[in-house]
Amino acid sequence: MTCVWVILAGYLIGSLSAAIPISRWWSGRDIRTLGDANAGTANVARHLGIKPAALVAIVDIAKGGIAILVARALSAPEACMVLAGMAAMLGHRFPLYFRFRGGRGLATTLGALLALVPRQMLMALPLYGMIYLGSGGSGILATLLAFPVLMLLIYWDGYDAWIVAAPLILAFTTAVCSLPEVLARWQKTRDARRLLFDLLHPRVTAVPKVTTVVITDSVASLPPELCQREGIHLLPMALILPQGVVQDGMGIDTREYYQRLRSDGLLPKTSAPAPGEYLQAIRRLVAPDQVALILTPPAELTQCFFSANLAAQMAAEEGLQARVVDTRLAGPAQGLLALAVARLAAGGASAEQIIEALPALIPRIGIVGVLDTLSFIAHSGRVNAINSLLGSALRLHPVLSLHQGHIRLEGVERTRRKAVERMVEWLQKHLGGKITALICFHADAPEEGQALYQRLVELLQPREHYLTELTPVIGAHAGPGVLGAAWWLSDE
Known part of the structure; x- marks a missing residue:
C-alpha cells in the first residue's frame, strides 16, 4: 500500500506546473501558446x-527530487522510489491542475535522479550539460549520450537493478509520452531527416521585444482566456x-437580458467607448517605446473609429503613440483580426509592419450568421441589405455575411433549420483552403451553438477553433438566437 501512496504523491507533486503560472506572471501569456507549446524550461x-x-527549472527539478525524498521518507522499496519519480514526470507531462497539458519532463527526470543517486548524477551532469548546450538545447541528444554513462556509474557502485535501470525507465517513459508530438510533427513535414535534425538540434531564437x-x-x-x-x-x-448605462458584458445577467429582449420588447441602445476611455487605456497599457494599435469595427457601423482617433491625437500630445485601424470587420471576425495582429506583435513586428500586412490579412477574415428575428437589426437601421425583407408578413431568417466592411444578404429561409443549413453550405462552398x-x-x-461548433470543426478542420457567445451589445443589434461563424484563412 505504501507503494501506491508514494506513486500518487509523486504524480500530484509533478502536476504542480511552474512554467504556466510563471509565464503568465512574467509576460501575461500562457507558455503553451508559444514556440512548441511545451510548458517546460527550454x-x-x-x-x-x-x-x-531559471525559476521554472528550479521548481521542475525540485518536483522530481521531492517525489523521491517522500518515497524514501516512507521507507518505500527501491522499485517504488523509481516509480514515484516516474509518476512525478507523468504529472509534469499531464498535470492534473492544468487540464493535462504540461511539459516533456526532462528537468523533473533529472531532479528525480539527482535525489535517487546524487553522487553519480553529479558526475554525469557536466557531460549532460555540455551536450545540451553544444546541441543548441537538445534534451533528447543529451539523454541519449549521457544516461548510458550514468547507468554505468550506478552499476559500478553496486546498486540494485531497479536503481541501475532508473535512467532508462524514466527516459523511456518520457519518449513514449512524446510520441504523439513527434507524430504530429511528422504529419507536417513528412521528412525524416528534417524531423530528426529538429529533434536533435532545436532552433533557438532570440526573444523578440x-x-x-x-x-x-x-x-x-473573444473568450476571456484567449x-x-x-x-x-x-x-x-x-x-x-x-x-441606466452598463458596460458590455459587465454588471448584467446575460440570460436575463436576452429573456427581456425576447419577451418584453426591450430595444436597448448602444454607445462606443468615449475618447477619454480610449485615452485611459493607452495611458495604462502603453510604454513610451511602444505603440498602441487600436482595431475598430467599420466606421459606418459604430463611432469607435472616430473616438479612437481623437484619443490617439490626445495621446500624442502626452508623448504616447497610438495608431487606429478601421478593420472593416465586426464581431468575432474583428476578434480574429485582433488575434492575428497580436501574434504578429508577439513575433516582434512593429506597428508599421503590422499595418503594412493588413491589406493582405483582412480579406482572409470574414463572418457569416443567421438571424432569428429581423426586428432588432431593423431597429438599428445599420443594415440596408435586409430592407427588402422588412415588409414581409412572414417570419424570415436571413443569412448575412460581413466581408471587408460590406454586409451582404447571402440567402433567406422561412425556417431557422433551413437557414442554418444554408449557412453551412455557404461556408463549405466559400471557404477554400486551410x-x-x-x-x-x-x-x-448555447445548445445550438455547441452543435454548430462540433459540426463545423468536423467539416472544415480548422487548426484552431473556439466557441463564444456574442456580447449584449451585439445582441442589441442582431437580437437573441443568432448563430454563425467567423474564420481566418491561412495564406498557405
Missing part, C-alpha cells in the same frame, strides 16, 4: 528569457438600458 528560455526559465500593444473593443466577443493568453486588450462598449482559426458564436442559443 520553451520558457527560448521565448521569455533566462530569468523566468513586443513593441505593439493590441487594443480592440468588446464587440470582438485574450489573456494572446495579450489582447478589450475596451467595453456601453449598453443603454432603462435602468483555416487557421474558426470561431463559432451564438446569442442565447
